[in-house]
Amino acid sequence: MTETNIVQWPNHAHPPKPLRSGYLLRVEKMDRKKWWWQVYSPDRKEVIDSPWMMNTMEDAFTIAETVYEVHRRASR
Numbered sequence: 712m713t714e715t716n717i718v719q720w721p722n723h724a725h726p727p728k729p730l731r732s733g734y735l736l737r738v739e740k741m742d743r744k745k746w747w748w749q750v751y752s753p754d755r756k757e758v759i760d761s762p763w764m765m766n767t768m769e770d771a772f773t774i775a776e777t778v779y780e781v782h783r784r785a786s787r
Contacts, residue, residue, distance in 0.1 A: 727751070728772065730779055734758070738771040746771035750779050758782075 727735040733753030741747045745764035748771040752758050759782055765771040 730776070731783070734779065736772065736775050736779065738768055738775065740768070748772070748775040750775060750782075 727737045730736050730750070735751045735755070736748065737751065738746050738748045741764060744766060746766070746768050747764055748761045749757050750759040759775075759778060761771075761775070765774060
């Protein structure tokens, strides 16, 4: 986990998707075929960074939402 401050979203990133408690999920196309994902806290600090890239935007959202839920439950 890193704590990178985010000032603005890159133009080539999909708009962030709201998660519970003000967290945001963001996916970004890294090259012609691969998607990267991150989860950000309400103050826009990166809390989960994708350890791998996905083939589709839908796959990136699905795996990121799953990892976020596991992370959230483990943090209780």
